[in-house]
Amino acid sequence: MAASKENGEVALAETGDRSVRTARSRARVVAVTGAASFLGTNLIGLLEEDERVDRIVAVDAKAPSTAGPKTRSYEVDFTQPTTEARLAEILAAERTDTVVHLAFLSSPSHATAWAHELESVGTMHVLVAARHAQIRKFVMWSQTLLYGAHPSNPNFLSERHPLRAPAREPFFADKIEAEKEAQKFAQRSQGSVVTVLRTAPILGPTVHNYLTRYLSRRLVPTMMGFDPLLQCVHEVDAIAAFKLAIDRDVPGTFNIVGDGVLPLSTVIKLAGRIAVPIPHPIAEPVGAMAWLAQLAEAPPSFLKYLRFLCVADGQKAKTRMGFRPAYTTREALLDFTSAQRLRDVRLLQETTT
Amino acid sequence: MSGAKKKGPAKRDAKKPVENAKRGTTAKLDKRDPRSKPEEPTHSREAVSRAIAEAVAAAPTAVRAKAKSPVKAPPAPAKEDVEAASEDESSDEPEVELDTVEAEAPNDTPDVSPPAVAERIRELEQRLDRMIDQSARTHEPRPIPPPPSSRTLPVEGEPTAFDTARELLSTDFYLRKWGRIGMRNRSEEVDDFGFDPVYEKKVQPIFDFLYDKYFRVELDGIEHVPSTGRCLLVANHSGTLPYDGVMIKVAVKREHPAKRDVRWLAEDFIFHFPFLGSFSNRVGAVRACQENAERLLRKDALVAVFPEGVKGIGKLFKERYRLQRFGRGGFIKLCLRTGTPIVPVAVIGAEEANPMIGRIEYLSKAIGVPYIPVTPTFPLLGPLGLVPAPTKWKIVFGERIDFDGYGAEAAEDEILVGRLAERVRATIQAMLDRGVGERRSIFFG
Numbered sequence: 001m002a003a004s005k006e007n008g009e010v011a012l013a014e015t016g017d018r019s020v021r022t023a024r025s026r027a028r029v030v031a032v033t034g035a036a037s038f039l040g041t042n043l044i045g046l047l048e049e050d051e052r053v054d055r056i057v058a059v060d061a062k063a064p065s066t067a068g069p070k071t072r073s074y075e076v077d078f079t080q081p082t083t084e085a086r087l088a089e090i091l092a093a094e095r096t097d098t099v100v101h102l103a104f105l106s107s108p109s110h111a112t113a114w115a116h117e118l119e120s121v122g123t124m125h126v127l128v129a130a131r132h133a134q135i136r137k138f139v140m141w142s143q144t145l146l147y148g149a150h151p152s153n154p155n156f157l158s159e160r161h162p163l164r165a166p167a168r169e170p171f172f173a174d175k176i177e178a179e180k181e182a183q184k185f186a187q188r189s190q191g192s193v194v195t196v197l198r199t200a201p202i203l204g205p206t207v208h209n210y211l212t213r214y215l216s217r218r219l220v221p222t223m224m225g226f227d228p229l230l231q232c233v234h235e236v237d238a239i240a241a242f243k244l245a246i247d248r249d250v251p252g253t254f255n256i257v258g259d260g261v262l263p264l265s266t267v268i269k270l271a272g273r274i275a276v277p278i279p280h281p282i283a284e285p286v287g288a289m290a291w292l293a294q295l296a297e298a299p300p301s302f303l304k305y306l307r308f309l310c311v312a313d314g315q316k317a318k319t320r321m322g323f324r325p326a327y328t329t330r331e332a333l334l335d336f337t338s339a340q341r342l343r344d345v346r347l348l349q350e351t352t353t
Numbered sequence: 354m355s356g357a358k359k360k361g362p363a364k365r366d367a368k369k370p371v372e373n374a375k376r377g378t379t380a381k382l383d384k385r386d387p388r389s390k391p392e393e394p395t396h397s398r399e400a401v402s403r404a405i406a407e408a409v410a411a412a413p414t415a416v417r418a419k420a421k422s423p424v425k426a427p428p429a430p431a432k433e434d435v436e437a438a439s440e441d442e443s444s445d446e447p448e449v450e451l452d453t454v455e456a457e458a459p460n461d462t463p464d465v466s467p468p469a470v471a472e473r474i475r476e477l478e479q480r481l482d483r484m485i486d487q488s489a490r491t492h493e494p495r496p497i498p499p500p501p502s503s504r505t506l507p508v509e510g511e512p513t514a515f516d517t518a519r520e521l522l523s524t525d526f527y528l529r530k531w532g533r534i535g536m537r538n539r540s541e542e543v544d545d546f547g548f549d550p551v552y553e554k555k556v557q558p559i560f561d562f563l564y565d566k567y568f569r570v571e572l573d574g575i576e577h578v579p580s581t582g583r584c585l586l587v588a589n590h591s592g593t594l595p596y597d598g599v600m601i602k603v604a605v606k607r608e609h610p611a612k613r614d615v616r617w618l619a620e621d622f623i624f625h626f627p628f629l630g631s632f633s634n635r636v637g638a639v640r641a642c643q644e645n646a647e648r649l650l651r652k653d654a655l656v657a658v659f660p661e662g663v664k665g666i667g668k669l670f671k672e673r674y675r676l677q678r679f680g681r682g683g684f685i686k687l688c689l690r691t692g693t694p695i696v697p698v699a700v701i702g703a704e705e706a707n708p709m710i711g712r713i714e715y716l717s718k719a720i721g722v723p724y725i726p727v728t729p730t731f732p733l734l735g736p737l738g739l740v741p742a743p744t745k746w747k748i749v750f751g752e753r754i755d756f757d758g759y760g761a762e763a764a765e766d767e768i769l770v771g772r773l774a775e776r777v778r779a780t781i782q783a784m785l786d787r788g789v790g791e792r793r794s795i796f797f798g
Contacts (some may be wrong), residue, residue, distance in 0.1 A: 146770050151625040154644035155546055176522070225627025227634070229547050263543060263631070273530055308625065309640075330542055 030246060031057035031096045031135075033099045034062040034103030034124055035073070038207050039141060042239045043100065044071055047246070057094045059087065060103070078103055078122035079114060079347035084129050091133035097136040098246055099130050104178070106202070107210040108171040108298050120181075127185045130192075137193040139245045140182050144255055146175055149228070149308035156313035157251045159198070186251070189240035195245045200257040200312060203332045204235030205339030213297040215271045216340060221287075222264060224242035224277035226307040229261040234327035234335060241323050250321045260328040264306060270330070271337050280307060495715035508705070539635075546616065547634040556636060563596065565604045567743050568702065572608050572798065574750040577696050580611035583650045584753070585688055586657040587777055588698035589676055589785060590665025592707050594739055595623065597700045601657050602637060604748050616649055618642075620666070622722050643683060650691045657698070660684050660774070663723050667712060673704040674785045682767075682774035688756050689764040695777060697751035699784035705795050706741035707731075745798035749784050 030047055033041045035058035045066035047053045056071040058064050063073035074090050076083060092100070103122055109115045123140070130138055147157045150163035163179065167171035179196060186194035201211045211232070214220065233241075233256055241256040268275045278286065280303070287300035317323040327335065405520035520526050540551035564570050578584065591597060598617035605615045624630045625640075639645050641658070649656050659665055668677065688695055711727040730738035733773035754777065755765075763769055790796060 113368065151621055151640075151644070154642045154648075155639065156644065156648060158644075163681075223627075225631065226625075227631035229543070229634075260542060261545060263539075263547060263549075263635070266536075266539055266541065266543070269539075270541065274528075274531065 013290040017064060024106070027054040027095065028052055028098075029055045029057060029094050030098045030100060031059060031091060031094065031095045032064075032100045032102060033059045033076075033078075033122075034101070034141075035067075036062050036122055037102055037104075038202075038209075038235070039239060039242065040064055040102045041066045042235070043102070043242050044068075046239060046243050050243075051120070052247070054343070055094065057090065057096055059090065079117040083122070084125040084132075087125060087129035088132040091129055091135060096133060098139065099126065099135050100242060100246065101126050101138065101140045101182075102242075103246045104141055104175060105171065106207075107213070108169075110259070110294065112170040116174050118168060120177040123178035123181050127181055131185070131189060135192060137195070137246075137249065138185065139195045139197065139242060140178070141242070142175060142196050142198040142253075144200045144231075144257065144312040145305070145310065145314065146172055146179070146198065147310055148172075148249060149304040149310040151308050153309045153311075155229070155309060156311055157255075158313045159255060159316055166304070168300045169299060172301070193249045193251045197241055197245060197252055197256050197298040197317075198253065198312065199238045200231045200233040201239070201253070202235050202238050203232040203336040205335055207235045207336075210297040210302070212340070213306050213334060215267070215273065215336070216343070218273060219276045220268050220271075220273045221283075221306075222268070222277050223280045223283060223303065223306045226280065227263045227265045228305070228307060229311055230264050230267055230311050230329070231257055231261050231311045232329050232332050233258045234332035237323075237325040237327055237332075240326075241317070241321070244321055244323055248321065250314075254317040254321055254323070255314050256317055256323065256325075257312050257314040258325045258327055258329040258332050259314070260330055261311055262329055262333065267333060268331055271340065309319065379670050381504075412737070421549065427615060452676065503594070543635070546639045548616070548637045548651070549616075549635040552635045553637065558719070560599060560603045564600060564607070568596075568706075568746040569798070570600055570604060571745070571747045572604055572750075573610050573747065574752075577750045577753055578609055578613070578655070579694070580609075580613070580694075581653070583653045583691065583693045584655050585650070585684060585693050585695045586615065586655065586698050586750075587684060587695050587699055587781065588657060588659055589674070589704075589781055590659035590661040590672070591668060591700065591704035592666065594741070595619070595659070595666055596706065596709065597659070597703045598633075598638060598657060600703075600746065601698060601700070601748060605655065613655045615655050615657050618646060618659070620621065622663070626721065628722060645685075646687050647691060650687065658684050660778075667724055667726075668704065668709070669712070670705075670708040672710075674701075674789050676778055676782050679774045679778050682770040685756075685770045685773045685777070686764040687758055689770070690704060690761050691756065692761070694756070695754045697754065697777060697781045697784060699749040699751070699781055699788055700746065701749065701785060701788040701792065702744040702746035702747070702798075703796070705744045707739070708742070742796075744795050745792075747788055747792070747798065749782050749788055751780055754780070786793050 009167050011089045011208055013272065030053050032040050032044055032047075035044055037060070040060065044056055044058060044064050046066075047056050048066065048068040048070055053070065056067075058067055058071050059076050059225070060073075061075060061077050063075070064071070072094065076086055076090070080086075090096075101123065103126070104119050105115055144157070146163040146165045147153070147161055150164060154161075165176065167173045167176070182194060182196055185190075202209060203211060214246070230275070233337040237258060238256060241254075244250075245254075258315070262270075265275060283303050284300050287296060287303050290296035291299045426766060497504040538555040539554055540549050543549045578586070588597060588601060598619065602615040602617060605613055616637050616638065617638050618640055619633055619638040623633065624638065639649065639656075641662070646656060646658065660683070661668075661677040662680055664677040668675070684695075687693065705728070707728050709726045709728055713727060714724045715722050725732075728738060730740075732738065756773070759769070
């Protein structure tokens with residue numbers, strides 16, 4: 001234990017951050033909400049191996065599969081009204097100094113009321129608890145989708161750009177509310193570091209979300225005559241970005257994106273799928289019906305992303321955070337595709353036997 | 354028969370390990386019997402091993418039966434049954450028999466009395482010898498049934514019709530072909546703004562045709578375009594469908610010594626019009642906005658802008674070659690912020706290509722365009738009416754204007770920006786007036 005602590009001190013001394021060193025007088029404890037999610041489990045796996053982290057507090061409705069000897073799991077349901085008190089208790093008892101808030105839905109849900117409780121109200125609970133426990137750092141997950149796909153978007157959206165995703169869609173509205181809460185928290189508690197990481201759609205061999213489901217279809221619906229540029233980030237890079245935000249003190253909002261963009265048509269071709277162009281005036285009602293019938297992976301408000309640009313600029317994360325994505329958008333897509341092909345084949349075997 | 358011969362070696366090879374194993378277990382017998390040597394032909398060797406297997410199988414059972422016979426009378430006939438059964442089976446399926454024997458053998462060894470076994474073995478050896486002699490004399494290789502899999506195995510290197518058929522039947526084949534067809538005219542990577550060089554090369558013949566044959570573009574002052582570094586080409590805008598951006602791009606790409614790629618900024622409504630938008634994006638158009646232009650210029654690109662914007666495209670025929678207001682001087686601010694020189698460009702001839710008589714604006718919102726043009730041909734002939742008239746074009750590049758003396762903070766000075774914008778506008782207007790004045794015919798220059 002002493003050795004690991006020493007290592008931690010050395011590493012922090014290298015970064016040369018004075019405020020970090022003073023805060024390091026006590027043990028480094030990282031709390032992860034949404035610990036059983038894709039990002040949560042992988043991040044906990046990374047933190048388990050990090051000697052600078054003494055303890056991990058996993059908060060979710062169930063324990064993460066990667067929990068190791070350093071992890072303490074707490075089963076907390078964010079949709080319960082008593083969550084903030086319970087969470088404040090846990091954070092104080094564990095002497096947490098960093099909270100990583102990942103309890104968000106990666107794909108749109110039909111249970112919008114529940115999603116609202118989890119994302120918008122849940123974030124409020126977490127922030128209240130964090131203020132009570134006087135945590136030093138708050139890292140939150142957000143998505144570049146929140147910028148919204150608009151014909152008036154520049155090719156690369158910077159972090160200063162307003163979040164213009166359609167507010168009538170609960171999936172976006174809840175996340176935008178959560179971001180606003182986090183900004184308020186950052187303004188009110190001046191001493192703490194608040195980092196918001198807006199990730200591009202995450203692709204990779206193991207992740208599952210609305211995008212991987214969309215690209216897993218044999219026939220992929222597109223908007224006739226529209227071929228927007230898409231951007232994504234590899235799952236490994238997304239997890240690495242959170243690790244970076246935990247290791248370094250970088251207050252602010254950052255776009256976490258892979259380098260490069262690909263036209264949607266090329267994405268579908270590279271994934272080995274067949275595009276089915278639908279005229280956009282009829283796409284909206286058809287999409288709405290498909291969503292109601294649970295045939296579509298996303299509500300019709302996502303159709304705009306098949307027509308217009310929503311590409312974020314990752315320059316700030318590169319210069320200020322030192323985030324270097326290992327995979328370009330194309331490489332992330334190819335990595336996903338290679339795994340998906342295997343999945344396809346196994347699926348075929350399942351159906352034939 | 355040739356088939357059987359062909360399959361012979363394969364069969365023997367497959368058998369070898371089994372035989373070796375057998376020989377290993379009965380090394381003692383091999384030594385005693387000089388005839389059961391490995392040099393012997395296949396059939397006899399097989400017979401030997403089969404017999405040996407039989408012997409091994411029979412011996413312990415027999416011995417056990419013998420040892421037990423004083424105590425119990427009934428097992429005696431049973432012993433013969435066992436022996437007969439083992440003999441029959443071994444002659445049919447030697448391998449199976451061997452397996453069972455090997456499994457049984459260790460269990461039976463405690464009961465064995467050595468002299469009885471020796472006697473039995475010797476007896477069997479003699480029988481074996483007789484069998485070998487017999488089979489050597491009446492040698493007739495038994496027809497070996499071909500292994501069922503050998504028929505379907507393809508000969509390496511030459512695919513059979515069967516393989517081709519099987520490939521043609523698989524869904525993957527068609528998906529692969531489909532993928533190849535889809536990817537054949539696009540590159541796997543586009544640049545940050547969506548420009549696809551492979552796609553551009555595919556459509557280049559169309560552009561060349563428009564440039565050489567249709568508009569017969571004439572150039573003047575191409576040397577004013579710098580070979581390196583950022584530069585802003587500022588041009589007059591025209592045409593119901595703006596071909597001017599494409600033609601400036603083709604002109605610089607073909608006639609300029611540095612063969613630079615021009616990125617031109619297209620209006621929102623063109624950029625997001627179905628098909629047209631994604632097409633122009635792949636060949637190098639970028640949506641017109643400050644962020645995009647600044648990003649391109651910071652990468653030292655050659656950018657063409659049309660500060661008239663939608664008003665330029667929407668000019669009526671009677672307003673042709675009269676430059677509209679240059680936006681709010683955004684392009685000047687851009688140049689001041691990024692330290693970019695301007696090359697004024699006059700495109701003569703384009704403004705008569707689609708002479709617009711009127712504009713319909715009340716229906717246009719539903720389609721997503723700022724107006725519906727009325728030309729002598731357009732709503733009348735349907736989409737065919739949008740084909741431009743084959744006017745003779747002339748593109749004049751003026752002398753470059755530098756803004757080095759001002760500095761980035763000058764971009765905040767609205768009055769200065771307005772004055773500079775007006776200067777550029779006047780320069781282009783003068784170039785246009787001169788070009789139109791020199792021209793004798795719209796269609797022949």
